[in-house]
Amino acid sequence: MTTVLSVRDLKVEFDVPAGRLPAVNGVSFDLFAGELLALVGESGSGKSALTMGLTGLNRGPRTHISGTADFDGTDLVAAGDKQLQRIRGAGIAVVFQDALAALNPVQRVGKQVAEMIRQHQPVSSKEAALKAVSLLRDVGLANPEQSARAYPHQLSGGMRQRVMIAIALANDPGVLIADEPTTALDVTIQAQVLALLKRMQREHGSAVVLITHDLGVVAEVADRIAVMYAGRIVEIGTRDEVLNHPRHPYTVGLLNSMPRIDGPRPRRLAAIKGNPLTGVDRPPGCAFAPRCDLVQDECLEQVPPLENQVACLRAGVA
Incomplete structure (x- = not known):
C-alpha cells in the first residue's frame, strides 16, 4: 500500500491560564492511499487538534506543534504558511462539521x-x-x-x-479530512452523507480521515480505526480488529457503552467510570489508569508505548 501521509511523534500543545495543555501528545501513524481511517474517542481526546495541527489551521502564538508529518515530500509541521496555503484545498482538504459557519x-x-x-x-x-x-x-x-x-x-x-x-x-486532493461531517444532521441524511464520502473516496481515490465519536458511523464506513484518549492513540487496527476484537480497556469500554440490537436487552448501558482528562496535569503513567478496572502498580508508573497496535500493559485482558 502507498503511504500518502506519515506522522511521527506529533505534539500539539496550547498555552492556557493553568499552563501548557497537551492536546496531542506524541501521535504516530501512517495513512494509506484510498483508505478511510476513522479517529474515534470522547470529546477532548485530541482528534480535531491532531488534524488541524496537520493542516496548520490551529497555528498561533499560543500553539506549539512539534514532530513530523510527511505529505508528498513536505513536512507539514515545518512548512511555512505559504506552503500550507498551496497544500490546503489541493493536496489536503477539510470538511468541517458546521457547514453553515464554514460557508x-x-x-x-x-x-x-x-x-x-x-x-x-x-x-x-x-x-x-x-x-x-x-x-x-x-x-x-x-x-x-x-x-x-x-x-x-x-x-x-x-x-x-x-x-x-x-x-x-474541487482539486482532487490526496487526503480528505472530514471533521464530524454528520453532526446535527438527522439519521437519514447522515447515512446519505456517509455513503457520499465513501463513493467520493472510491471515485477520486482520496484517503479519508474521518473524525467522529459515533461508533455506529465507524462500523459502516471505516477501513481502519484509531482510538484516541488524552491526546494519544491507544489502539489502531482494521475495523474488524478494533470492533470485534478490542484489546485496550478504553476501546472495550466504548463498545460496551453502545446499545446493541442483538442479544438480551440490558437494564442499563455500561459506562466508563470517571471523566476524561482535560487539564494540563497528566498522571505519570497511563492516562487511562484512573478509569481502568484492570489497573496495576506498573500502569501508574509507565506510559505504555503503542506496540503491536495497542498502548496498554494489560492489552487483551479485558
Missing part, C-alpha cells in the same frame, strides 16, 4: 466552489463555474444549476454539507 453567508455557493477551483487551477471564471455545477451534481444535489445560485441559508443542512464536500473535492 460564506453572503456569497452564492456555486461561486464558493468555483473560487476553490480557481485558487489552485489555471482556468477561466466560466470554466470554473461549469466545473462547480458539475461537482454539485456529483455530490448528489438534485438541481445543481439552481443550487449553485443559492446562498447557504437557502439550503438544508444536508445540502450544505454536500456543498462542503464538493469544495473539498
